[in-house]
Amino acid sequence: MNQRKRKKLSRRLCTAVLLRDRTLVKALLRAGADPERANSEGTTPLYQASVNGEAEIARLLLAAGASPDAESSGLGAEGTPLCAAACWGHAEAVRELLVHGADPNLHEDHGTGLSPLDWAHHGPHPETVALLVAAGAIPRR
Template structure:
């Protein structure tokens, strides 16, 4: 066990000379594991030590072994953006088919962290752009959530479905809008994302952006379509902005001609008010929510 720990330590630090010495001594198996199923090859791949990875492979390390979590050396190298190691692992038979317990793949990991060169290598070597996590999230969904525009373009060019939702109905555009990723929103809209698609709770990308106060996202959504939409419960983007208490967002929507006469169930506006009076009521309510 002590010798195995030594292999892990040398693999993590990239000390090739001592690693070779220990492996050549015959006192340790190249595939020795810790209590979680981690191998030295996984450690070296995660740490980005190309020569150590190569040495372990040449010493007979199994490239496709999985940790208890399901992660492989390829997964770790992809997650950390070590493209040359990813290429090396493919040279010796790494597979893109293995999944973690939550359904993650090397591609989903690379996309989540925005490693575009690794994404390119994975796609060239058979990674499936349509794979989903257990909750239904695709690689495109993960990249959209984190704002990785280059990766998003790569995935869409490789056939990723722009409107593929998670199991809860959340589409990549909705998630990008919630996270304030305006450039992602623009790219997704240009590639056919459904601006008015709603989640199972009925909220749309515009509604969520308004509630979160992401003015840049709202502007992109309104450029694509000037309509404001009406949620199933009667709420609008303006209501969402008021509830969020962000005055800039409220002002933006009012300037874009959002109708202040549309009340939600909790904030009924008297029918005899003028439009300006309704606007003032809306602004006052937003101020109250901002202060609370």
């Protein structure tokens, strides 16, 4: 597949994730959309799915090769998918990310920001805190 077609598919993928259209996400991934390509603002599809608590879409993206720890840099959408899901207490999305290898101790902003556990505590989202601790998240001292 040529680069131009793959880029177009990836743009459509970002829109499908934003619209929470699981069927279209599946079709676009099958057609060759890049699950890691960010939109023009820098927001990755996995970040968008995670911040909205779309665990099934996150699972599709992860199965297609999206990195669970890739930071998004979109305006108002910066950080890791796990931090995004933890911030809003999206326990199912947190579970999915952890199952696919997301680092529960990875701080956003390239290691200088908050961790998923910090965000879950700020919620407060006790179920998410428990999931992260069970996965090995270490609280700040």
